[in-house]
Amino acid sequence: MNRSAAQSPLTVRSFLYGESADADALAHSLDERGVTAVSAEALRGLSRAGRQTAGAEVASVAGALLDLDLDNLLLGGWRKHGELTAAARRTAALPGSREVVQLATHCVTSTHQPYVDLLLDDVRVTRIHFDLSVQFLIKGVLGTVGDGCLLDLVAGHCEVTATLAAEGRHLLTRRGEVELPGMVRLGAGVRLVDPPAVASVRAGG
Amino acid sequence: MGPTRCRFDLRRHALRPDAPKGGGVSRVTAHSGWRRTGLLVAAAGVTAALLAVQAPPSAAEHDDTSLDVVGLALRQAEDLINAHHDGAEVEITQIPESPPAALPEERLLVVAQQYTPASDDVGPQHFWSLSLGTTVPDVASLDRSGATQTVQDAGFKVATIPADAAADWLATGSDPPAGQVVAFGTPVSILLTPPDPGPVTEPEGEPETEPGLVVVPDLDGATTRKSRRVLKATGLVIDVSVVPGEAVDAGRVVDQDPAPGSQVQPGSTVAVRVAQLIQAGSSEEQGASGTGLLLPAVGLGVLLLFAAAALTFGRGRTRRRSPVRTRVAARPYVGSARTAVESVADGSSTVTVRLAPHSDRGSQQCTEVVR
Numbered sequence: 001m002n003r004s005a006a007q008s009p010l011t012v013r014s015f016l017y018g019e020s021a022d023a024d025a026l027a028h029s030l031d032e033r034g035v036t037a038v039s040a041e042a043l044r045g046l047s048r049a050g051r052q053t054a055g056a057e058v059a060s061v062a063g064a065l066l067d068l069d070l071d072n073l074l075l076g077g078w079r080k081h082g083e084l085t086a087a088a089r090r091t092a093a094l095p096g097s098r099e100v101v102q103l104a105t106h107c108v109t110s111t112h113q114p115y116v117d118l119l120l121d122d123v124r125v126t127r128i129h130f131d132l133s134v135q136f137l138i139k140g141v142l143g144t145v146g147d148g149c150l151l152d153l154v155a156g157h158c159e160v161t162a163t164l165a166a167e168g169r170h171l172l173t174r175r176g177e178v179e180l181p182g183m184v185r186l187g188a189g190v191r192l193v194d195p196p197a198v199a200s201v202r203a204g205g
Numbered sequence: 206m207g208p209t210r211c212r213f214d215l216r217r218h219a220l221r222p223d224a225p226k227g228g229g230v231s232r233v234t235a236h237s238g239w240r241r242t243g244l245l246v247a248a249a250g251v252t253a254a255l256l257a258v259q260a261p262p263s264a265a266e267h268d269d270t271s272l273d274v275v276g277l278a279l280r281q282a283e284d285l286i287n288a289h290h291d292g293a294e295v296e297i298t299q300i301p302e303s304p305p306a307a308l309p310e311e312r313l314l315v316v317a318q319q320y321t322p323a324s325d326d327v328g329p330q331h332f333w334s335l336s337l338g339t340t341v342p343d344v345a346s347l348d349r350s351g352a353t354q355t356v357q358d359a360g361f362k363v364a365t366i367p368a369d370a371a372a373d374w375l376a377t378g379s380d381p382p383a384g385q386v387v388a389f390g391t392p393v394s395i396l397l398t399p400p401d402p403g404p405v406t407e408p409e410g411e412p413e414t415e416p417g418l419v420v421v422p423d424l425d426g427a428t429t430r431k432s433r434r435v436l437k438a439t440g441l442v443i444d445v446s447v448v449p450g451e452a453v454d455a456g457r458v459v460d461q462d463p464a465p466g467s468q469v470q471p472g473s474t475v476a477v478r479v480a481q482l483i484q485a486g487s488s489e490e491q492g493a494s495g496t497g498l499l500l501p502a503v504g505l506g507v508l509l510l511f512a513a514a515a516l517t518f519g520r521g522r523t524r525r526r527s528p529v530r531t532r533v534a535a536r537p538y539v540g541s542a543r544t545a546v547e548s549v550a551d552g553s554s555t556v557t558v559r560l561a562p563h564s565d566r567g568s569q570q571c572t573e574v575v576r
Contacts, residue, residue, distance in 0.1 A: 043558065054558050061562045068567070076569035105574045112567035119559040132567070137574070 010183060012073075012134060013066035016162050016174050026066075026171075027059035033169045035128065042118055042126035058116055062130060062166070065114040070160065071184040074136050075150070077108025079192055084145065088192035092148030099145045100154070108136040131165040141180060149189030156180040272320075276386070279313040279337060286333055296329040300336045301389055305360040312339045316388045317455070336388050336455075343383035344376040344395055352376040352395045360389035364426065370397040380431075388455070392426030415468055421475055423465035424458045429479050432458055440471040450480020 017025040030036045036055040043051050078084050087099045112132040117124050141156030157180055163173045184190075272289045274282035283297055304313055317336035323329060342359045344352035349365060349372050356363045356379070366380075374397040381387055414420055419439050424432045429445055436443045450459055460478040463469055 046556065046558070050558070054560075057560055061560045065562055065564050073567065073569060076567075077571040080569065080571045106571060107574055108569055108571050110567045110569045112565040114565040115563050117561040117563070119557075119561060121557050122559065132565075 009069040009071060009185060010178070011066065012068045012070065012132065012162055013063055015070060015160065015176065016066065016164060016172055024059075026063045027056055029164075029171045030059050030062070030166060031055070033166065033171055035166045035169060035171075038126060038128060038167055039118055043120065045120075054118070058118070058128060061116050062114075062128070065116070065130065066132065066164070068112070068132075068134075070134070070136075070178075073110040073134055074108055074138075074158075074184060075190055076110065077136065078150065081106065084143065084150065085192055087145040088148045088150070091146045092193060095147060097146060098151070101143050101145055103138065103141040103143065103156075105137070105139045108138065110134045110136075129167055131163075131168075133163045135161045137161075138180070145192070147189065148193050149191045150186060151189045152186060153181045153184055274315050274318055274335070277315050278311050279315060279335065280310060282315045282318075282335060286331075290331050293331060294329040295331045295333065297333045297335060300334060304337055304389060305358060307358045308339060308360065313337050314339055314386055316386055338386055338388040338391070341379055341381050341383050341385050341387060341393055344379055345383070347376045348372065349374050349376070349395070349397055352379075352397075356393045356395060359393075361387070362390060362392040362426070364392050364394045366394050366396050371399070373400055374398060375400050390454075391457070394426075417470070418468040419471050421461070421463050421465055421467040421469055424461050424475075424477055425465070427458050428456055429458070429477070432477055436475055441469070442472060442474045444474045444476045446476065446478050447481045448478045454480035456480070 013026075027036070036058070039055050039058050040051040043054050046054065081103065083101055083103060087101045091097045091099055110133070112134075113129065114132070115127050115129045118126045118128070136158045138156060138158040142154035143150055143156075144152040144154065157177060159175065159177050161173065161175045164171045272285065274285055277285070279299065286297060287295055314337065315335045316338040319334040321332040321334075323332065339359055341361070342355045344355050347355060349370055353363045353365070376395050377398050378396045380394040380396065381391075387393075419441065421441065422435050422439055424435065427435065429443075432445075433443050448459065450457075457480055458477045459480045462476045463473075469475075
């Protein structure tokens with residue numbers, strides 16, 4: 001799965017359900033695992049068509065909750081990586097300096113618990129919980145850090161494993177490999193440490 | 206992410222998606238729930254009719270419905286029945302046994318039929334009972350005696366209206382009217398008028414009606430419909446009950462309470478007993494569980510079919526006059542990136558379903574993998 005920076009970002013939804021992901025795929029999963037029945041039971045006062053429509057809309061809304069960019073999740077993990085943040089602090093203290101950091105094999109895990117409330121005439125009748133877990137196993141990364149930012153990725157790839165569940169019922173697990181230089185959009189650089197941290201490094205000298 | 210608002214019609218309509226859901230405009234349009242209801246009622250009607258025809262065991266006497274001889278001349282009906290059973294032993298009973306001898310054979314017509322299969326293997330295997338009748342003769346312009354004789358020769362009972370008409374009064378018609386086929390023995394009222402209408406005089410011998418009271422009319426031999434009409438015109442209420450009777454009395458009033466000529470308060474109820482045809486030799490139980498159940502069940506089936514037709518086609522015409530009655534549509538919700546589902550219903554019973562998504566940016570952990 002190679003992507004260039006010019007391409008649209010790879011999201012969790014497209015990773016799970018493919019590039020042409022639509023609400024029908026998720027709706028099918030929800031229906032197959034009995035999650036749609038939860039909303040239907042809560043809306044049993046409605047017509048059958050109304051419940052079906054509501055079920056389809058739950059899938060549509062839940063799909064939007066999966067529109068999370070994978071690279072943002074990975075960068076969120078890297079902001080907690082010791083070697084990267086240390087290099088960021090050093091380069092921030094010395095403007096114009098650059099460091100190439102080779103990272104050991106590591107794992108970034110991102111967990112999410114979004115949910116959808118169903119309100120009938122503004123009274124909540126049920127809440128549908130989702131559990132999303134995205135795991136990145138990163139190998140052979142060479143990153144360039146300067147001015148407290150991650151400026152470039154020279155090499156490295158990662159294995160991504162995404163798991164989605166709803167109401168405690170497993171819906172889907174998808175595994176894939178991505179090349180990091182293509183997946184992560186760095187632009188002019190992604191800040192790894194906050195400005196106060198930069199100031200404290202300068203003050204500490 | 207803004208909330209998604211869905212509005213549905215509470216009524217149970219069958220909906221058909223017109224476009225895929227999720228993102229952009231999606232639409233779900235109600236096709237006619239009334240049409241579905243109509244079809245369901247039609248199915249119920251057909252079921253009831255089928256049950257009526259098939260279910261009651263005692264209805265077997267009507268079971269040979271593939272052969273309908275009503276309206277045919279007696280000889281033609283007998284030939285058809287014998288041919289229908291193809292050589293099997295058939296016993297045909299005609300009611301009355303002795304029709305008027307003056308009538309030519311071709312004027313003996315079947316007005317009702319009943320069929321009963323044999324209960325054992327001895328004797329005839331098929332029993333048919335044919336009620337006979339003929340057309341009411343035309344008595345217009347005949348005098349009272351001539352009209353009376355004509356009607357009697359045709360095999361009917363005679364009643365004159367008014368009952369005290371003079372011999373020289375002329376007939377203007379009859380009830381039932383001339384040409385109508387009715388069973389022998391049916392009362393036929395001859396309508397008479399004076400030949401030269403003179404001054405109207407109060408009939409002698411009539412008891413004077415007390416102020417505020419009405420006289421109960423004589424309903425003997427009248428149909429239920431006519432009795433209802435007469436009583437309504439008199440200001441009285443009818444209460445109909447059914448009693449077993451002969452073929453000639455079928456559908457006719459055989460008894461009434463209060464008796465004719467009684468003076469009662471306007472609005473009083475007059476109980477009339479209408480004869481219902483039962484098979485000769487059958488028990489009352491058979492009459493009650495056979496014909497008595499069959500006819501209402503068939504009537505119910507027909508009624509349901511009419512209701513289905515009214516719902517299906519009547520509602521269809523209404524929908525054409527007002528094309529958008531009820532629909533559920535999903536469309537972009539103003540002020541939100543998500544879609545909304547709303548109903549456009551002609552009724553007021555709508556509910557709003559709102560979907561409130563709560564995203565979670567999540568938390569990330571970074572751990573080194575030790576190899």
